[in-house]
Amino acid sequence: MSKVAEPARAGTKRGGARAPVKPSTRDAVREESRAAFRAAILVAAEQVFGRLGFHDAKMTDIAAEAGVAAGTLYNYFKNKDEVFTSILERGRDQVTVLLDAHADVPDPLERTRLRMRDAFTYLEQHGALFSMFLRIAGVSEYARKRALDEHGEHSYAASVQRTVAVIREALERGQLRRDVPVEDLAAMLMGMCDATIFAWTRAGCPPGLVAKADTIVDLFLRGAQAP
Numbered sequence: 282m283s284k285v286a287e288p289a290r291a292g293t294k295r296g297g298a299r300a301p302v303k304p305s306t307r308d309a310v311r312e313e314s315r316a317a318f319r320a321a322i323l324v325a326a327e328q329v330f331g332r333l334g335f336h337d338a339k340m341t342d343i344a345a346e347a348g349v350a351a352g353t354l355y356n357y358f359k360n361k362d363e364v365f366t367s368i369l370e371r372g373r374d375q376v377t378v379l380l381d382a383h384a385d386v387p388d389p390l391e392r393t394r395l396r397m398r399d400a401f402t403y404l405e406q407h408g409a410l411f412s413m414f415l416r417i418a419g420v421s422e423y424a425r426k427r428a429l430d431e432h433g434e435h436s437y438a439a440s441v442q443r444t445v446a447v448i449r450e451a452l453e454r455g456q457l458r459r460d461v462p463v464e465d466l467a468a469m470l471m472g473m474c475d476a477t478i479f480a481w482t483r484a485g486c487p488p489g490l491v492a493k494a495d496t497i498v499d500l501f502l503r504g505a506q507a508p
Contacts, residue, residue, distance in 0.1 A: 397494035408486030
């Protein structure tokens with residue numbers, strides 16, 4: 282069990298003595314402490330969901346894992362649905378950071394391979410949680426949410442734009458065939474990724490997903506590379 286230290290009030294020294302703090306500094310410290318505390322709760326919650334499953338997990342289980350009172354937990358999250366959604370949103374943000382880390386790789390196809398490997402690595406590390414979401418919501422609900430909810434729409438649109446941009450760059454370099462529209466090539470590549478991920482989750486999230494990234498890129502290029 283990990284114990285999460287609740288943030289102290291800004292301007293309070295250890296031992297209880299108060300120190301003068303400017304309002305702007307106090308607010309900044311309070312927000313940073315609250316954000317760090319919330320993130321630590323999500324880490325603990327992910328352990329609980331992975332161990333007990335979504336339906337059997339309770340807010341009291343999450344509080345116990347985090348080492349805080351249940352009442353404290355409710356100061357940050359209304360219910361376990363909000364906790365679970367926040368974990369998924371955090372994961373989406375973390376994957377985006379991983380993808381952006383390869384922005385300076387000059388070869389667009391190698392950039393795509395590296396991004397895919399990092400995304401698959403993240404999924405393999407957190408596969409139980411992703412698989413749990415699919416069991417809760419179903420594939421169709423997952424697709425709907427990814428396309429329609431506010432955060433999912435932005436994330437999905439960014440993913441499409443990123444893929445279209447990298448394929449267009451490869452076309453300009455003469456690395457891909459020009460008789461297929463850019464948008465179609467992007468849809469085919471993303472479709473191969475989605476199908477691979479869903480097949481992997483249905484198989485129980487076995488080791489080896491990361492290696493499939495190379496296979497996807499290689500298979501895609503055999504049909505799309507310039508003659």
